[in-house]
Structure formats: structure tokens, C-alpha cells
Amino acid sequence: MDFVASVVSGIATLTQTLEDGRTQMVGLLLPSDFVGRPGRNRAAYNVTATTDILMCCFRRKPFEEMMERTPHIAQRLLQMTLDELDAAREWMLLLGRKTAREKIASLLSIVARRDASINMSPSARQMVFDLPLTREAMADYLGLTLETVSRQMSALKRDGVIELQGKRHVTVPDMDRLLLEAGDDSDGGFLI
Amino acid sequence: MDFVASVVSGIATLTQTLEDGRTQMVGLLLPSDFVGRPGRNRAAYNVTATTDILMCCFRRKPFEEMMERTPHIAQRLLQMTLDELDAAREWMLLLGRKTAREKIASLLSIVARRDASINMSPSARQMVFDLPLTREAMADYLGLTLETVSRQMSALKRDGVIELQGKRHVTVPDMDRLLLEAGDDSDGGFLI
């Protein structure tokens, strides 16, 4: 792979797999996200477009040369990578310690927040959005089976935490309730 | 926290927690690892020394100024952060998709490899090392309970995959066998 890129529109996923086919999503690429890594021509993930996708690509050699000349770019890239690392570590907490229900609630919260930041709706109590993922993709993201995802979606609906119009269109009547279901810690951490 | 540092000797852990106390280790700091992040004075992890530890610290302001003046440092830091991100994503695969036995085998493989790289023993078939973690710390790393960790250690011992002298000293008679138990994919990924 001899280019790096920035997602303009559409959605792609980063996944890793075991020999027997078990797969885990390790990243979700939404518009504005950066793909590829300067200094490496090859890396260990599968990148899959799950929709039609438009990316703004840069050939890697020229990009790296530009990085050499423009220190500011390396610093910006460092910040972005640190953000990704934070996100990955938050996801580790979800994968290692949350229940299936909490996992689903967390994913919905994240998509809702991400959607809200694009549509500039402030911290409204009610939120409406479309899930950009199939049940199987959700399962791969959350470390569950698609059946469990489906069951927990039904359970959240039954309990009034979410409403579904069709399979992908979600309404959250009370965001605070959803965040509570996600089980996240509110106070910040301590060090580093 | 107004410094960044490099671990010289000893071991520390990075953990995240949920409100009810469930905790997940998200990083293990061994000698030569870097701690802290330029551009942030506060972050979301708990850092805990699990042994006596010696770190080489730099006050953050001067360090950041040096980064501004010396582009090479930002680039080096970027590489290190990308490596951490790779490690975090590999860990996501473990947390989301591996069985308890595979998790234990993976952790042992990693510690063995890390130990080997320090002691310069080449890819020997047999390996001997000390676990730097309690069963509880292993559990927090692997997203398991300490009881499950203990049971799987016993199972691996019973099956001849490892030998134990005391609780922490491990002998691996056949590294290939251990790697097989870890269930890792051998071929690299595809893109990025």
C-alpha cells in the first residue's frame, strides 16, 4: 500500500482475524478519519469499505517528504494517533469488562454522539440517527455474536431505552438513560 | 501530571475502571517504555507501579519546547505511538475473540518474547522466565477473573504446555506449542 488517505465520505472498517475466521473490528473509519501510516508500507489490518467510499489519497513517498520538511504535520499526526490510542484503550475496557447489554448501549452512545457532532445538534435529550453497521458488523466491533447483538437490541427496545423504525433507524428518547446503560465511569482518570 | 518519562527499571501498569470497580489493564510499562503524552497535562488512565520503579523524567514544558525545535523527536514519538496503537489493537482481538486458554497462552508468549529480547536468547525452542504479574493483574490484563486465570494455568501445566516452579517461574518446553495454543494468525494482514 503506497498511499495514505483521509476519508471524505462513506464508511470503512479495520479488522483483525484469527486463523479460524474469528474476526474483531479494531477501528471504524468515518468521514474525516485518517488511514495509513507514514513510515510503514504495510500493516497488519484488513481495511474494508462497507459503503461506497470517497477518500482523499496522497502518495506515500511525497507525503513523507512533506512531513520531513513541515514539522507541524508530524506533530498534528502525533496528536491524531494519540487520540486513536485513547479510543482503542477505551474500547479495550469495553471488550474486556462490559456485559453484552452495556456493549450495545456503548456503541449506540458513540454513534449518537458522533452523529450529533456532525449535525451540530447540541446535547439534546432525544436523539435520532441511523446505524451505519449491520448486526454482524456490530458484533465484530463488540466481540459478540450477531445473535446476541440482535437479542440485546430487542431487549433495549422492550425496556424503552431505544425505539426502532426499521432495522437501522434508531430513536433514543432519553440519552441520559442510554449513557447509564452503557455503564461508563464519569469521573476522569488519575495520571499519565 | 507535569512530566513525561521513560521506564528504566521496574514495572507499572495502565488501567481503566468502571464505576463499580471492574478494571481493565490497557497497558503494561516495562523498561524502555515511554510514559505520558506531550500536549496533554492530564489523561484518562490510572498508572500504578507494581514493583519498585525507576523512571527517567522530563518536565513537560521543556520537553515540549525541545520537541518544537527538534522535529526528529516528534517523528520518533510518532513511531512509538503507532507501535503502541498496533499493540492495543492486537490486544483488542485477544479481548474480543480469544478463549480463556488462548488468552493465557498469548500473555505467556508475549512475556517470553519480551524477556528473550532482553536476554538476547535467540528463538530457542525452550524458554524460562518469571511472570512479573500476580494472577489478579493477569486477569485484569486479559479480561478474566483471577480464578479462571488460575484454572487455565493449571490446565496448561497439566497438558504439558508449561512447567511451573513456584507460582511465578515458568518454563516453556516447546515455544511452538505455546504459540499454537495462543491461536494467533501467522500470515500478516492485508492493507493500511
Next chain:
DNA sequence: CGTATTATTGACCACTTTCAAAGTGAGTGG
């Protein structure tokens, strides 16, 4: 329409967790 893909639901089972008890071993003080 018919077919393929995606999603839901049920029944059963396995693996991991939970709760509980007992075992090990290093360090301390008598």
C-alpha cells in the same frame, strides 16, 4: 413474484463467573 441478504427468535449447551473453602509460602516476632 422469487431469491438473496439481513435480522429475529427459540432451545439447548458450554464456558466463564461467582461464591466458598482450603492450600501455599514469605516474612515477622516470640
Next chain:
DNA sequence: CCACTCACTTTGAAAGTGGTCAATAATACG
């Protein structure tokens, strides 16, 4: 030197969550 203590570890039995297998339903698309 030995018994005591405390932290860590092992092991067992029961319970529960999520997984597997299988059948059915909904939706999209030619």
C-alpha cells in the same frame, strides 16, 4: 527455630451469560 499471619493462589460446586445450531421473518432487489 518455629508458629503465626497475611497475601496470594488453587480448587470445587453451582449459577448465569453468551454462544451454537436451527428455524422463521423481514427487507431489498432483480
